[in-house]
Amino acid sequence: MNHKKMKTRAKINLTLDVLGKRKDNYHEVEMIMQSIDLFDEMEFISKKKGITIYCQHCEVPIDESNIVYRAAKLLKDEYKIDKGIDIFIHKNIPVAAGLAGGSSNGAGTLQALNELWQLDLPLTKLMELGKRVGADIPFCLLGGTALAQGIGEKLQSLPPLPSNWLVLVKPPISISTAWVYKNLKINRHTQHPDTARAIQGIKEQNIDKAIPYFYNILEDVTIPAYPEIKAIKKRLEELGAKGVLMSGSGPTVFGFCRDEKEAQSICRTLKKEYNEVFIAKTYDEEVEAEDE
Numbered sequence: 001m002n003h004k005k006m007k008t009r010a011k012i013n014l015t016l017d018v019l020g021k022r023k024d025n026y027h028e029v030e031m032i033m034q035s036i037d038l039f040d041e042m043e044f045i046s047k048k049k050g051i052t053i054y055c056q057h058c059e060v061p062i063d064e065s066n067i068v069y070r071a072a073k074l075l076k077d078e079y080k081i082d083k084g085i086d087i088f089i090h091k092n093i094p095v096a097a098g099l100a101g102g103s104s105n106g107a108g109t110l111q112a113l114n115e116l117w118q119l120d121l122p123l124t125k126l127m128e129l130g131k132r133v134g135a136d137i138p139f140c141l142l143g144g145t146a147l148a149q150g151i152g153e154k155l156q157s158l159p160p161l162p163s164n165w166l167v168l169v170k171p172p173i174s175i176s177t178a179w180v181y182k183n184l185k186i187n188r189h190t191q192h193p194d195t196a197r198a199i200q201g202i203k204e205q206n207i208d209k210a211i212p213y214f215y216n217i218l219e220d221v222t223i224p225a226y227p228e229i230k231a232i233k234k235r236l237e238e239l240g241a242k243g244v245l246m247s248g249s250g251p252t253v254f255g256f257c258r259d260e261k262e263a264q265s266i267c268r269t270l271k272k273e274y275n276e277v278f279i280a281k282t283y284d285e286e287v288e289a290e291d292e
């Protein structure tokens with residue numbers, strides 16, 4: 001086999017808590033992560049030498065700083081691979097949005113090259129390698145619904161929450177993840193998500209019971225700096241969405257809808273106010289396996 005195509009899916013954070021700062025510049029987190037069916041398309045074609053990235057999106061670098069390049073290089077060096085690869089990325093996931101678009105591409109690269117280079121590495125090994133490239137990559141490899149701890153790499157799968165309709169709105173701002181973590185100040189007044197209760201609702205497969213406990217501590221940093229995030233949250237809530245939250249380090253905001261009809265209607269309204277508005281469903285590969 002010398003050719004592979006794949007879809008790489010975005011994630012949202014249903015809860016995001018920060019428990020403390022580590023000595024390595026990272027933070028200990030606790031978060032419930034969820035794959036959604038908003039995806040990039042990737043194509044991998046073997047060649048003799050070198051790693052070449054092709055991507056038309058103006059905000060995505062095609063040099064060695066691309067997450068995909070770093071993932072491919074890590075695998076190539078670690079397993080002394082004497083082959084090259086052309087990697088084509090077609091972006092649908094908004095860039096620098098808090099939706100782990102780049103991490104999903106990095107995860108897809110590890111999976112695809114594991115096959116094309118016949119490495120036969122188990123998922124746990126790919127996750128360990130992925131962590132070295134980015135904290136969200138291990139979850140992107142696992143997918144579905146999961147509790148993430150450590151820096152995001154210690155993962156426990158939760159019962160799937162597939163096919164819940166979401167509306168997502170990305171305001172036209174870019175936020176650096178490192179900046180957000182650096183500016184988070186936790187004290188005794190800081191509100192934290194009730195992760196255990198959110199997990200309980202998910203385990204009971206009762207999204208309405210879980211939603212009141214969805215909370216993202218990083219909004220404490222982003223909302224004062226970017227009030228438009230709060231304005232979008234308010235609009236989504238006014239229009240009837242539930243569990244409205246910023247994803248990751250932002251700036252994308254998502255909200256849960258009752259059904260497709262409600263999602264379409266909210267999406268239509270918000271498209272008149274914002275340029276980047278998306279509909280997506282929560283996704284679990286095991287439940288919704290499809291021919292890719």
Ligand SMILES: C[C@](O)(CO)[C@H](O)COP(=O)(O)OP(=O)(O)OC[C@H]1O[C@@H](n2ccc(N)nc2=O)[C@H](O)[C@@H]1O
Nearest residue numbers: 025026027029103134135136151152177178181248249
């Ligand atoms: C905000 C989230 O997207 C939520 O899922 C992740 O925690 C961030 O994941 P990511 O973008 O893959 O993160 P990385 O690319 O590994 O790290 C970017 C920067 O974010 C900060 N960072 C990230 C993860 C973490 N647990 N603690 C941190 O402090 C670090 O300063 C790091 O330099």
Ligand SMILES: Nc1ncnc2c1ncn2[C@@H]1O[C@H](COP(=O)(O)OP(=O)(O)OP(=O)(O)O)[C@@H](O)[C@H]1O
Nearest residue numbers: 066067095096097098099100101102103105136248
């Ligand atoms: N393959 C890639 N796709 C998207 N962005 C990439 C990629 N490789 C490198 N980048 C760079 O990484 C930065 C973060 O992009 P990305 O879309 O992954 O952010 P994000 O959704 O906020 O990630 P996360 O939720 O993991 O913090 C961008 O500024 C972009 O220039």
